[in-house]
Amino acid sequence: MLHGKKILLGVCGSIAAYKAAPLTRLLVKEGAEVQIIMTPSALPFIGPLTLATLSNRPVLHQYADTQSGEWHNHVALGLWADALLVAPATANTLAKFAGGLCDNLLTAVYLSARCPVYLAPAMDLDMYQHPSTRANLERLQGWGHHLIAPETGELASGLYGQGRLAEPETIVAYLQQQMGQSARLRGKKVLITAGPTYEGLDPVRFIGNHSTGRMGFALAEAAAAQGAEVVLVSGPSQQQVTHPGIRRIDVRSAEEMYQACRAHYRGQDCVIFAAAVADYRPVKQEAQKIKKKEDRLQLELEKTVDIAATLGREKQGQLLVGFALETDNELAHARQKLEKKGLDLMVLNSLQDAGAGFGHATNKVTILDRSGDEQAYPLKSKEAVAADILEHIIQKLHAS
Known part of the structure; x- marks a missing residue:
């Protein structure tokens, strides 16, 4: 149901970044075209070569290739996509999105994208429950972005609670529901x-x-x-x-x-x-403002x-x-x-x-x-x- 869909996959600096590999594989298996954009902090967690091999596209993580001089046009990328999926989305990147900050290629593409945005957070229990994170998520959802809620389980810190990145199968199923069945009310x-x-x-x-x-x-x-x-x-x-x-x-x-x-x-x-x-x-309804007179x-x-x-x-x-x-x-x-x-x-x-x-x-x-x-x-x-x-x-x- 995702056949032919153009998906930008943003990968942020989280231990859950390793799930980007099976997620990419599933999206490609469904027939989607996947262009991966990594934040600089994601690079130590998973190698771009792995994701480039799985997506059949070079992984982008900077505005320009310093060797070839090729510019990675964030505006063109934002217009190309049918969907922007950020998985894992860290508290830091969510805060940047909510605040309109633009200090890397992914945040620049986000500000340029006209397509639906899907956010799959991953972070520790207390980070996810922090009022600032909750406020940022509420603001982003208020703009019409889709939240693929994190799951509850054992976290990398050893704590137990909500914060685990949704499983790749769950994320793909959500995208299928949102994108792959877009004509069932056509004519209604x-x-x-x-x-x-x-x-x-x-x-x-x-x-x-x-x-x-x-x-x-x-x-x-x-x-x-x-x-x-x-x-x-x-x-x-x-x-x-x-x-x-x-x-x-x-x-x-x-x-x-x-x-x-x-x-x-x-x-x-x-x-x-x-x-x-x-x-x-x-x-x-009184024509004039009601004055404060009686108790x-x-x-x-x-x-x-x-x-x-x-x-x-x-x-x-x-x-x-x-x-x-x-x-x-x-x-x-x-x-x-x-x-x-x-x-x-x-x-x-x-x-x-x-x-x-x-x-x-x-x-x-x-x-x-x-x-x-x-x-x-x-x-x-x-x-x-x-x-x-x-x-x-x-x-x-x-x-x-």
Whole structure:
């Protein structure tokens, strides 16, 4: 499924660099064209000759060949690739990527690349858990990069924990899923909601929530990568769209989101309600800023439109997917919403699970369907969660 794909493989200075050899072999076996770029610190860990032999291409590790004078054009390399895979990605290189630093050929190619970026970190337990590393990974994922999470096991330091580079077979399987099956939604139309809604109190204040929109945007990118024509209706969000197959519509309130969804509802093959829509809004939005006068301020609220339930009653063959963020009796409440709103799939996550919910680059979900089946997944990046959800959707669409 990777046949003919052009892959830049970045290899950084880690003991896990030895895995670049079997990884290269597997990629070439799948029919990919592999160009390896090593950082200077990677050279002591594995010889370029080994990787050059396996990839059938000279390994690059500097801007120019000092003997021949040949310049290795980082811009041309970035434009050549269908994917940039960095495995192993060290804490140092991740920090450079996140900060826009450019002091070697790999970082220069990264800044020039227009293709999807896949990061497979490898480092010791405490380095991976350090707040700076976590912040860098969250920032990179916020830019749409894919995280191939490290595995848990015995580390080179002798400690046990998360930080081991994913096995080459795991990395290749992830690439196959992301790149090799890019047409399974071709000809399909997908409508997705994302982010929070802001319900105005006055010109400067609103009722909202902590949703960043990252899950909805990840779903939009994943669906577009599978060939779908995507309409993304987003509440206020700092997330950015990168795929040209996504049409983004920005809204603010629950009513605006409902109207935008209703306008595009007909003719959709699938609708994914991933937004965190406010349940209530102020009955009256003041025209002027509310002044601080009394010790207490009483607000009168009214229900907003339930977008999923309302459109569910108007269902005309669309596959409908909802999200449920729960804090107690999670499965029972999610199953109840699934039936009540006429949905086909429900994606459940709980605020009781560390790393799940709002404000995280990761999520931990359980996917339920109307037949009573449910499938729980471990904590993953939201991009990986989006791939899992899309797999269920594709199976449902193909079965109908």
